[in-house]
Amino acid sequence: MIALLDKIFGDAARRRIRLLIAASAGNAVLEGIAVALCIPVLLELLRRDIGAAGLWLIPLAVVVAGYWVVNAVMEHLGTHVAATLRRELFARLADKIIALPLGWFDSTSAGSVTALVTGGSQAPLGVVTALKTIAETVIPPVIVLVVVLFLDWPVAVAVLIVVPLLWALQRAVAGPIAQADADEAGAVADANARLIEFSQTQPVLRASGREDRGLGELSAALHHRHATTNKQILRATAGLNVGELSVQLGFVIVLAVTVVIGSGAWQVGANDLARLITAAVFGIWALRPIGKISTAMLIINGSAAALGRIDALLSHPELAEPDSSAKATSTGNAIELRDVRFGYREGIDVLSQVNITVPAGSTTALVGPSGSGKTTTVNLVARFWDASSGSVRVDGVDVRDLRGEDLMDRIALVPQDVYLFDDTLEANIRVGKPDATGEEVRRAASLAQVDSIVERLPQGWQNPVGAGGSILSGGERQRVSIARALLKDTPIVLLDEASSALDARNEAAIAAALGELGRGRTLLIIAHQLSTIADADHVVYLRGGQVVESGSHTELFAADGEYARFWREQQRARSWRLRERASEPARGRPA
Numbered sequence: 001m002i003a004l005l006d007k008i009f010g011d012a013a014r015r016r017i018r019l020l021i022a023a024s025a026g027n028a029v030l031e032g033i034a035v036a037l038c039i040p041v042l043l044e045l046l047r048r049d050i051g052a053a054g055l056w057l058i059p060l061a062v063v064v065a066g067y068w069v070v071n072a073v074m075e076h077l078g079t080h081v082a083a084t085l086r087r088e089l090f091a092r093l094a095d096k097i098i099a100l101p102l103g104w105f106d107s108t109s110a111g112s113v114t115a116l117v118t119g120g121s122q123a124p125l126g127v128v129t130a131l132k133t134i135a136e137t138v139i140p141p142v143i144v145l146v147v148v149l150f151l152d153w154p155v156a157v158a159v160l161i162v163v164p165l166l167w168a169l170q171r172a173v174a175g176p177i178a179q180a181d182a183d184e185a186g187a188v189a190d191a192n193a194r195l196i197e198f199s200q201t202q203p204v205l206r207a208s209g210r211e212d213r214g215l216g217e218l219s220a221a222l223h224h225r226h227a228t229t230n231k232q233i234l235r236a237t238a239g240l241n242v243g244e245l246s247v248q249l250g251f252v253i254v255l256a257v258t259v260v261i262g263s264g265a266w267q268v269g270a271n272d273l274a275r276l277i278t279a280a281v282f283g284i285w286a287l288r289p290i291g292k293i294s295t296a297m298l299i300i301n302g303s304a305a306a307l308g309r310i311d312a313l314l315s316h317p318e319l320a321e322p323d324s325s326a327k328a329t330s331t332g333n334a335i336e337l338r339d340v341r342f343g344y345r346e347g348i349d350v351l352s353q354v355n356i357t358v359p360a361g362s363t364t365a366l367v368g369p370s371g372s373g374k375t376t377t378v379n380l381v382a383r384f385w386d387a388s389s390g391s392v393r394v395d396g397v398d399v400r401d402l403r404g405e406d407l408m409d410r411i412a413l414v415p416q417d418v419y420l421f422d423d424t425l426e427a428n429i430r431v432g433k434p435d436a437t438g439e440e441v442r443r444a445a446s447l448a449q450v451d452s453i454v455e456r457l458p459q460g461w462q463n464p465v466g467a468g469g470s471i472l473s474g475g476e477r478q479r480v481s482i483a484r485a486l487l488k489d490t491p492i493v494l495l496d497e498a499s500s501a502l503d504a505r506n507e508a509a510i511a512a513a514l515g516e517l518g519r520g521r522t523l524l525i526i527a528h529q530l531s532t533i534a535d536a537d538h539v540v541y542l543r544g545g546q547v548v549e550s551g552s553h554t555e556l557f558a559a560d561g562e563y564a565r566f567w568r569e570q571q572r573a574r575s576w577r578l579r580e581r582a583s584e585p586a587r588g589r590p591a
Ligand SMILES: Nc1ncnc2c1ncn2[C@@H]1O[C@H](COP(=O)(O)OP(=O)(O)OP(=O)(O)O)[C@@H](O)[C@H]1O
Pocket: 103, 106, 344, 345, 350, 368, 369, 370, 371, 372, 373, 374, 375, 376, 377
């Protein structure tokens, strides 16, 4: 556990944790001495020597005062250490999340991330509490037992025999409780994930009339969570009862031993009887903390599980970055993919032997059927993942030789599913360049045809756009994203064009915005609109993760190969959609 803490938190935390353990141990020693000093007080009282008992009260008062001072310092230190560990943990998680390959997010559900963060915030405090509890529950009884051993060794031996029995009993119930805790944690993560999925998939579920399906899965997850929580509460309560009962059983055993010994001692004299009673009282006191150790072990196990999950995340391989970026070389090509092979999973290639060259200042359209690898190609340029072999170069430099911030200084991304923050329209455009002046924001917005959106919004620039940009259409959200890219003003723009049919106004606005974006920049576009494809300087046609044809639209069309067939199919589909649209009002008209 300490090794795990050291690994996760590093040197600074190591010193603090050691200091806390030392303070807890010192505090526990003072507590043990204070209780041990009560032994002669009681002994002298039973011997009716009030003067001698009073004398022992003086060192007892001094030790108790010292105990309270150290305890106050330790409580303060404990809170401080827990807060520091939590802060450092979140800082490390944040740094890690930025450096993780995007594949990690694909394979990890939102519920697991929530559980990780929630468990992570609890774990440091749990560890600190448990370490303190263990020190406080082990050291004072040991000190007291040593004194009892000198006072009346048979009683001390009886306590020492009872301790492992009680410990074994406690451990026997701790296993099932730990299992129930783990089951509950899993059920909570699953229920959280279902709840998030249920809220995010509302449009799809409602559109398909399948609300009941989402609700059914959510109810099942919540039911499972309820059942595991009940089980966990039942086991924890049973464990507490067993803990209490076992400690009381220990009292009875020690008392029985005392009575047996006492039956002989009474023959000896009152002094021995006083010693025996004192030894029994403090021997029984030494048994009490055993129940607490078991609880502390449970807290430690729970915290260790949470820390284990955090460690797994922090140890997840990152995309390696150089200390400083390599210098750009003037090849005249903004983007080059050379013999690139890539797969999301070992042994399944999604791209193979891909060679693409995008000359600086030109527009290249990536075209191909669904699943042909267009998005993957663009994501490799943005270094969301690394190619399995071959190289991806930006301005002549392998992206692996560039630091992330330097790569992102050269590249702007315009995704198809644009995420807008639940903030004003202006703030959402400013994401592209947080320190931009109001004039710069408005100019970028105007070039991206966003001002027509502003005109129709009651609060104009300051109008909130809703969570995810819900008050805007898909085409409008993409125009906001183009405005962000124009504001960021990078030499290269990677754009995933909206694949759905846009209304004529949006299509024209986006075409105009793209025209502005392409002015003096290199554009790599996953193109879906025929006009974008035809206007591009260069077209790359992908199928099954391979470049099948490339050249200008005119050249490829003239070659009458796969691209020409693809183009004709798209054109047919488009004219079919237009015919459908034209016939819609007629369908609504009464006969
Ligand atoms: N994160 C991922 N994990 C595993 N496989 C993936 C992942 N993303 C894409 N794929 C797979 O990789 C292949 C290429 O997908 P990609 O999204 O690059 O194609 P695309 O041409 O952009 O498709 P579309 O036009 O439908 O967006 C597909 O078989 C897809 O199922």
